Amino acid sequence: MAEIRLTEHPILQFKRGRKISFTFNGKKLDGHEGETVAAALHAAGVTTYRRSPQLHRPRGFFCAIGKCSSCLMTVDGVPNVRICITPLREGMKVCSPKGKGQLPEDDPATIWTWPGQYVDKILETEVAIIGAGPAGLSAAVETTRMGAETVVFDENDGIGGQLIKQTHMFFGSKEQHAKVRGIDIVPLLLEQIDDSRAQIMLEATAIGLYADKTLGVVRRQELFGLRAQKIIMASGASENMLAFEHCDLPGVYGAGAVQTLMNVYGLIPGRRVLMVGAGNIGLIVSYQLLQAGVEVVEVIEAAPYIGGYHVHAAKIRRAGVPIHTCHTITKASGQEKVEGAVVAQVDSHWQPIPNTQRELAVDVICLAVGLSPTAELLFQAGCQSCYIPELGGHVAVHDENLETTVKGIYVAGDASGIEEASTAMLEGRLAGLCAAESLGKKAISERKEEILSQLKELRTGPFGEKARKGKEMMRQEACRYGL
Amino acid sequence: MAYKKGDALTARELAAQIPPKERLRRGPVAMVECVEEIPCNPCVEICPQGAISMPGGLNKLPRLDWEKCNGCGVCVSGCPGLAIFMVDLTEGRDRAKVALPYEFIPLPEKGDKVMALDREGNELGPVDVIRVQKGKRLDRTPIVTIAVPRKWALAARSIRRLGR
CATH class of the missing domain: 3.10.20.440 (2Fe-2S iron-sulphur cluster binding domain, sarcosine oxidase, alpha subunit, N-terminal domain)
Known part of the structure; x- marks a missing residue:
């Protein structure tokens, strides 16, 4: 073992x-x-x-x-x-x-002086980028290249966002680092950022964003303000939950959590895993579990078809992992943590079919059932929102340049609508380019055309349908708001 | 299309990927088991012979020119989907060689007896490892070549992971 x-x-x-x-x-x-x-x-x-x-x-x-x-x-x-x-x-x-x-003292106001401190200052910069993942780093590549003074925040203690967990080779074409593993793309992006113009602040959480483009930032125990002329929100996404009996037990982990444990810290999440969801993330993380020596008991998917690429499914199928479509999880068992799972077939209305339940002995239930854009700060700043299921739910209305309804605030990557890391990198570049251009920096128009054409190409084909539809609905929303 | 349900490709779905008999007899050749239109084209870029093309662009299916393919195997470790295999039927009448991408540890060694698996992970039978390629050029996707009975040439696509 x-x-x-x-x-x-x-x-x-x-x-x-x-x-x-x-x-x-x-x-x-x-x-x-x-x-x-x-x-x-x-x-x-x-x-x-x-x-x-x-x-x-x-x-x-x-x-x-x-x-x-x-x-x-x-x-x-x-x-x-x-x-x-x-x-x-x-x-x-x-x-x-x-x-x-509990707050440390009776008086809640003391939190700012104990044990950390409130720094009574507001820093200034031309561009602030929230999130140092694929979109945020790519945005910084463009803003610094165009000469804009840039601050990138990330609440993690390292850069790269979810890229640092992607051990597989990326798809796409050479321009989007195809065939390069996600983990190896991070240094490539960092290399392209002009560090004379960029400051990367780690362990720094943006906790507030106001319409005048002032950010509240907590770094370790320190709170300070930062006013930027342009803001690029590249805050990524959060893992979706699935409701079933005892779904709150420890051992029910999001796919991103499993990747973090396994691929960042080299810790196996458990011994036997049930994977829920056969989109690309579910299939890829299943394969990564096998690579870490963990048993994947089966992959279940409620839809009649897998959502991910066949080639990802084929890698785990030939390793002996079954994939069951039209299946859902109805229950996790265990007192203090997951000790098992009950799965069942579902009918065409997604309802479990009686007498099809099976019990599985697993200690991890990994949920790969989609992501939701992290866009709360945008809504706080007054950016108009809309609900587009194809983009993952509530998103900030934005135009073709990724600018929201609050002028000077941009959104890129999963925060603008759930897609892949390849499109996140391109969106980051686009937002960076447009933000710097609106600062009066000299833009290179061919580069923007090039990015737009790459984005269009990645969203072509049968697997791009959802993104195409989502972005088209976004275009209509943007028109409604006069963008 | 059963593969949309997560099943392995059927003989019919694979038909277009299987090189003609006459070409198989001549030497090692790639089998590109990529049947879905996904935005991906590194195979086109990396083939030293220029044998793989993608008529219609990034989202179309790769097309292998069997005459140009010399079975070098660069694409086996370079395909992000690990969907390319090398088949060689020139090892005598009853044997075949299959080269497959293998990203697990421990890596088998030349001479090891391993269990060959089909596309669904079913056991075919014990086979010999005859070559293991690794190194910087392969970028952590080693290639394991197994010698199999000829009837498994188009079926053997993996090996049981060692120590399991």
Whole structure:
């Protein structure tokens, strides 16, 4: 049986930092420098972090990328810390919160002075980019190339967003880094960013965005403001949940969480996995699980057809993993964590068919059932929103240049509508180019045409249909708002 | 199309990918098991012989010119979908060689007996590993070549992962 910590991997090499100690509810545990608190807890076998405030149900992480709030803990006295994106430090005290988490003193106002601080300053820049994933980094490539002073924020302690988990070779054509593994694209993008004009701030979370393009940013325990002439929101997406009995048990993880554990920290999520969803993400993560030596018991998909590419399905089928379409999960079993799953066939109305239930012995239920754009800050700033299912739900209305209804605020990548990393990189470049151009920087019109034509090409063909439809609906929305 | 339900490709769906008998007899040749129109074209770029084309553009199906293909295998590790295999029927009357992309550890070694699997992961039977290619050029997608009975030449597409 494999250890939780991988030492060997067919694609990745794991360089672990020095061993450091921390405490979890007073118990001393070890982790490695460079890991998040959640990764260190997972490696130590801790899956339940806290209890839900009302029903006292066990809670662990779900998304592991800082989006879902399932992993909120009290860290060194600070309540409601997302430990899935908090780097582990020597001597950290990690505690389960009582109820919804308590502020350290009676007076809530003291939070700004204890233990962190409010910095009474507002920084200025020409372009602020939120998110250092494929879209954000690509935007910075263009803004800095065109001479705009740029600040890129990311709440993680490293750049690359979800690219750093993509061990497979990308599709597309040479212009979009086809045949290059996602993990290897990050340094290629970084190389193209003119660092004399760019500042990348890590562990920095944008917590507020106002119509005058002022951002509130929390970095470690410090809060400050940043006013930018142009804002590019490249905040990515969050994992969708699926409702079934006991779907809140630790061991029900988003596909992104499984990738994070496995491909960033070299930790296997469990021994036997049920994959829910046969889109490209479900199929690719299943293959990555096999590469990490984890058993994928089966892949289920509620639709009558798989949503992903056949070539991705073929890789796991020839490795012996069954794929069942017209199937859903109806229940997770286990008290403190997942010990099994019940799956059933569904009829044409997506309803489980009686007497088709099967019980599976699994310790991880991996949900790959779609993503939703992370666009809350845009709505706070007053950007008009619309609901387009083909783009993943609520999105900010934007024009062909990716500018929203608030002038000077742009959106790119999954935050503008769920697609692939290849299109996210192109959208990032487009937003960067248009933002810099509107600052009066000299634009190169051929480059914009080139990006638009590549985007169009990637959205051509049967698999581009959803994106085409979504973007067409967006075009109509944009017209409604006079964009 | 059963493959849309996650099933393996059927003989009929594969028919257009199977090189003619006369070409198979002449030497190793690629079998491009890519039957869906997806936006992807590295195979066209990397084939040193220029044997793969994509008439109609990025979203169309790759077309292999069997006459130009010399069975070099560059595409086997270069296809992002790991959908290209090399078949060689020149190993005598009863044997065939199949070269397949293999991204698992441990990597088998030349001389190992391994279990050949078909497209659905079903066991075909034990076979010999006759060559293992790895290295920087293959970028972490090693190529494992197995010697199989000829009847499995178009069926054997994987091997059981070692230590399982």
